Amino acid sequence: MDALWLLAGPDRCYRVPDRRIIVDKRGSLLDGAEQFLINKPDVEFTENTLAALFDQVDVVILVAGSELLNKQWLESIPAKFPKVGFLYETSTPEARLQLTVIGVDGYISVSMTQPDFEVVLQKIHEEKQSINNLLEELKNFSAIAFTAMSSASEMGTVAVFAEKVQSCMELHRLANLIQVSLGDLGLDCIVQFIFENDITIFPVDVPVSYLRLLQSANESETRIISHGRFLLFSFEHVQLLVTNAPHLDQERYGRLRDVLAHVVSIAEARAKTLKVNTLLKIQQDNARMVMMLLEMAAVDNRTAVKTIMTELSDSLRVMATGFDLNMEQESQLLTLSERALNSLEGLQETTMAVEVHFRSLLQQLDEASNLLQPPQEHEQEIESFDSKIELF
Numbered sequence: 001m002d003a004l005w006l007l008a009g010p011d012r013c014y015r016v017p018d019r020r021i022i023v024d025k026r027g028s029l030l031d032g033a034e035q036f037l038i039n040k041p042d043v044e045f046t047e048n049t050l051a052a053l054f055d056q057v058d059v060v061i062l063v064a065g066s067e068l069l070n071k072q073w074l075e076s077i078p079a080k081f082p083k084v085g086f087l088y089e090t091s092t093p094e095a096r097l098q099l100t101v102i103g104v105d106g107y108i109s110v111s112m113t114q115p116d117f118e119v120v121l122q123k124i125h126e127e128k129q130s131i132n133n134l135l136e137e138l139k140n141f142s143a144i145a146f147t148a149m150s151s152a153s154e155m156g157t158v159a160v161f162a163e164k165v166q167s168c169m170e171l172h173r174l175a176n177l178i179q180v181s182l183g184d185l186g187l188d189c190i191v192q193f194i195f196e197n198d199i200t201i202f203p204v205d206v207p208v209s210y211l212r213l214l215q216s217a218n219e220s221e222t223r224i225i226s227h228g229r230f231l232l233f234s235f236e237h238v239q240l241l242v243t244n245a246p247h248l249d250q251e252r253y254g255r256l257r258d259v260l261a262h263v264v265s266i267a268e269a270r271a272k273t274l275k276v277n278t279l280l281k282i283q284q285d286n287a288r289m290v291m292m293l294l295e296m297a298a299v300d301n302r303t304a305v306k307t308i309m310t311e312l313s314d315s316l317r318v319m320a321t322g323f324d325l326n327m328e329q330e331s332q333l334l335t336l337s338e339r340a341l342n343s344l345e346g347l348q349e350t351t352m353a354v355e356v357h358f359r360s361l362l363q364q365l366d367e368a369s370n371l372l373q374p375p376q377e378h379e380q381e382i383e384s385f386d387s388k389i390e391l392f
Helices: 047-053 071-075 093-102 114-167 171-184 208-219 250-322 327-371 376-386
Strands: 003-007 012-016 059-064 083-087 106-109 189-195 198-202 224-227 230-234 238-242
Touching: 012 047, 047 071, 059 093, 059 114, 083 093, 106 114, 114 171, 114 250, 171 189, 171 198, 171 250, 189 208, 189 250, 208 230, 208 238, 224 250, 230 250, 238 250
Parallel strands: 003 059, 059 083, 083 106
Antiparallel strands: 003 012, 189 198, 189 238, 224 230, 230 238
16 A cells, blocks of 8 residues: 655655655655655656646545644645645644644554554545445435426326416416426426417517427427427427427436426327317307307298188188188198198198207207316316426
8 A cells, every 4th residue: 555645844755655754753755765755856746747746646644843844735635535644743833724714534653663553544445435436425425316396396296287287278377387386396398288379379479580490390390309408399389399398417417308208298188188178169169159040040931820820711711701611621621731830830840850859969069168168176277387396
């Protein structure tokens, strides 16, 4: 095990092999120590040279002498590197305090024998390595835990979005909910809805370059486009453009791609439902108009038929007595009148059956429309879309 010895007064640096002691009880160098000197006058010695030495040794020994050690040298020692304080009889309190402030991993006294010195040095080195490994494991565990919490929070945003989206009955409310949900993830976005030639974009004041990007994505068959801080999701009826994606954090960037794909998929389904609801309402209005016209025509027909047949029946009775018909002929003539009246009444019944069918159709349209309405308990929560979604 090689050790790097740092001494002060003057500043000296020694690379010593085999855990040898090079300082005696009074702080003087032992014989043969000078051969290990690194910062010789005829050799260039810089901070980079000192930093490179830490890759060649296992431990650094800081000697608390009569003067303070070089601060620049101490600052260049890596934090994970084992640091050992070396004390002897004439070490000053200031030098000892300097070692305490630096935070050495252990102390070695010059009164130790060579075997004890080697054992203590080895133990300090092993304990430092164990601490470094433990800190690295703790760091990795913290990173994993943070990633898990972040993923749970992001998926929680999707869950809350999926719940609240059921209350959206208009596209602008749906767009607002998307923007609020992404705002909880720290993202800014632009939302565009496309239904044939009907294109709606939120917010309205969007730069022309973003509009061109959305149009190009709509014309291509690519579902997800990512480039730097831009993330674009292009579905059949919904497009989502994120303008500040965390492209420098590759791990979070990848998670957000998956999370936002779920959000856009849910928004796509709700947007199609809202469009179907709109078309259904139009059909309801058209069906009600047809029903109203049928009812008006039926009323007019019934009134006209009743008037015509009443007048015809009365005229036939008068004519039957004036034509000098016998009873059998008069009975046949009146029977013909009654048959015509029954035929017209049968026609009216058919018209009424058509009216009943249309009323049933309207009822079914109303039931279908009610299925697309949000539950009653959400009615008072509609205005809460503008508030932030809080998770964890």
